[in-house]
Amino acid sequence: MESTFYTSCYTSCQLNLYLTNYMQTLSDKEYKNEFVESFPGDESGDLRPRQTPGVLYSKAKPTPVEKPELLAWSDDLAKELGIQKPNDQKDIDILGGNFVTDTMQPYAACYAGHQFGNWAGQLGDGRAITLGEWETPDGKSWELQLKGAGPTPYSRRADGRAVLRSSVREYLMSEAMHYLGIPTTRALSLVSTGDPVLRDMFYNGNAAYEPGAIVMRVAPSLLRFGNFEMLAARKEKENLQKLVDWTISRYYPHIQGEGDERLLAWFKEVVEKTAGLMVEWLRVGFVHGVMNTDNMSILGLTIDYGPYSFVDNYDLNFTPNTTDLPGKRYAFGKQPSIAYWNLSRLASAIAPLLSGTEELVKTLATFDEAFTSRYMTMMGNKLGLDEAKKEDAPLFAQVERMLSTVQPDMTIFFQLLIDLPLGLEDKVAVVAYFRESFYADLNADEKLLLCSFAQAYQERMKVNTITPEASQEKMRAANPRFILRNYLLSQAIEQLEAGNNELFLKLQEAMKDPYANKFDEFFAKRPEWATSKAGCSMLSCSS
Template identity: 40%
Template sequence: MTLHFDNSFARLPDAFYTRIAPTPVADPGIIAVNDDLAALLGLDRDWLHSDAATAVFAGNSLPDTAAPLAQLYGGHQFGNWSGQLGDGRAILLGEIVGTDGIRRDVQLKGSGLTPYSRGGDGRAWLGPVLREYIASEAMHAMGVPTTRALAAVTTGEDVFRDTMLPGAILTRVARSHIRVGTFQMHAARQDTDALRTLTDYTIARHYPDADGPAGLLDAAVATQAQLIAQWMGLGFIHGVMNTDNCSLAGETIDYGPCAFMDDYDPQKVFSSIDRMGRYAYANQPGIAIWNLAQLATALIPLMPDQDAAVTDFTDRVNRFPDLYQDAWVGVFGAKLGLADPTLADADLIQRLLTLMADAGADFTATFARLTQGEKLPDLPGFDAWHTDWQARRAPDYLAIMAGANPTVIPRNHQVQAVIDAAVAGDLAPFHTLLGVVTDPYAPLDDARAPYALPPEPSQIVRQTFCGT
């Protein structure tokens, strides 16, 4: 089976998108295809590895059932309303209902100009494509809701980003690409009909048990609380949590300047464009609340008594801290192998994090060492904390921890080394790192051990970039 689409979003009114085909590229070449994801989508493996599939992933050929379009949305970027945004370098080919019965978008990222490009070139260069492929597939392997990578191709064309760099296209798969900013755009236009249509569509697609706009808001609050807690448990920093990068499907989306922390610092920032630290690691839960408040505001026009809705929706958004705290304790409780973690364990968890921050301890390695039964004499104050931890550990705590603490993550210096090698024409390091990070909980052996090491001082990556 090749790509056979069933396109519900394209059946919505034209107010939600512009129909446009990808711009063909000069000489597409395959970088990687995802056999695991392809099987979930019901795709034939032989076709996936064929020249015909490469042509589709490059945008040079479209299946008969495709309905290519660029989605419209707006958004707040770094707290400021940016007005109309939209898919400036991405085109949705269509939707596939997988073997699991779940409907998913298939989108080409880096596929050419659209009406929403805002002066950009509509293209992607190789580095961000490899970064998103690695990061999204690693997140999936670690159990975090996320968009996924079906394929990546080179284009045979260069793009300009300070210098000329090889072009590439990512085929991204998501439960949808509906964002908080999608709702904001139609609310800003005071298009209540479009807003109602979008709300009904999103409920039907993602939260069929939700009761109207209030139920949709409740679902978004709950899914974001779980998602952000999972990010925090991995030391993951999204880097650009604008409202147009906040998915109503509850997935991690738009990996641009993302990074995983090495040494633990709650105020850690990597994104080169986050000059004020708005999206620092510790700020992510608060930013999620801020984004959800923008969703609530966008939904208010649908309510018959808008004054009452403001009060009601404010209360609903303010449920986030309790939901998040419960999820956070659950995530970190598993990382510490606690017996039935409760809010009473928050102090024990935070005490360890404080010790780690004071010592500049490596986030992933610290939990991995605990999972191996090590004591940590390099953390001042560890012995007193360890005594209290012993009293709370489950009998099978090491087994619980082994399933919650990855031995490897996509460390920034390793991803950068992969990108540097790929630009020089060597994709072997990319495939090796991808294989390692998509088996994140496997024990370390001689082949995997180097990928668990923090960077040497000369290898530290202090900034990441969005690629546009």
């Protein structure tokens, strides 16, 4: 025991020494700028809104703010990247957009997109500025981007700023999704600016000033489907080919071959990553809210946290985005089909680089198989099955139908299912067992659906080839106990605006261990008052 203790201490000391030697400050780092150096861009630094044909980016320096103050810092991410926590104003000024180092070459990317199913033309980084690329000691490169750092040539009629409300949501949810095990961009810091920002939260003529803030967003790449769509729409085939080749070489280096073979292999991986991401969203009940093609990552990451939400009551037709009404294009249950549609837009964009489109269409069609196989595995894990078999498909359909009809709280229902006593088949007892998850009393048909599922589920568990303990372990790993509900975020934001960070700090800790029961003060249904309160139930794209 003593030997183990000293070995552990020695290892810990080695780790701390490593971190001390390799942790660098934001201001001392020599940044890489491979994207800027690889492609044509507008070097003028002119921030006036305009079309920028022939370029993939425009140089854009952040606009200084009145008083940047560090509100939050992701220690875990900083350690992974080798970044020291700011201990002087110079580093905080970088996070607030008030200081740019000599090796940074800040820019806003030019891209296009389909928004709510319609072609929107040139969009681009309207309130995001990439400072440069941070290389870690292991040779990996991460883009550091400030969101809310002021206008760019792609801001159109907007100010390029972000408010505390939306910035808190982006900062916390980026990190929460990471700890849930879902591919995502990350957030390193949250900074208040000291400047008021005018916002019309629901675009209804009730504009008001809110405190400004900036998030530093981090990802291996922030390339979107829309980057490729922009070049295709402008018929800039040479730039399109160059971007595809660069993307494959840099982020998919294992893909070999050349010509059509290489491009199709890459597109197939993008299809698979996107399908896998949709399954992960369904697993935890995440609704993105605005799945435009310019919000789809080429790496299969969750990107652009705006009017998102977790589902409380299980409703496949739920959308948190007021802009998505009344059609609910981006509703919870529609996300996989929208992902497929978005992939078809990407396919159209890269089609000019191929000798023909027959194989491209076939590759796009692999989405269904990629999604279904991953979905089956995911559902098997959520239910604690030894493995998901073809004959389990009716059970998965049954639980889906029951959840959609009964609409229990998704998170609480699956937590209760983990400890469902085997042999509990009495209808009254089953309904009573799951009552904690209900938002309303069940009618006779709903009770029947619930009890029928419980019976079918227990029959399946009788032939499970793993122990009940192993089954529960799988379920606990697949079903989060803590999620960042919108009403909690709303409360934390209101407190922060009043100068109180107590709830914000609690949520920041709880999200780091979402599968444990350490923070059961948050294990509760959405309260009634939050059902119709702005920022708790419905949000807008400015959220």
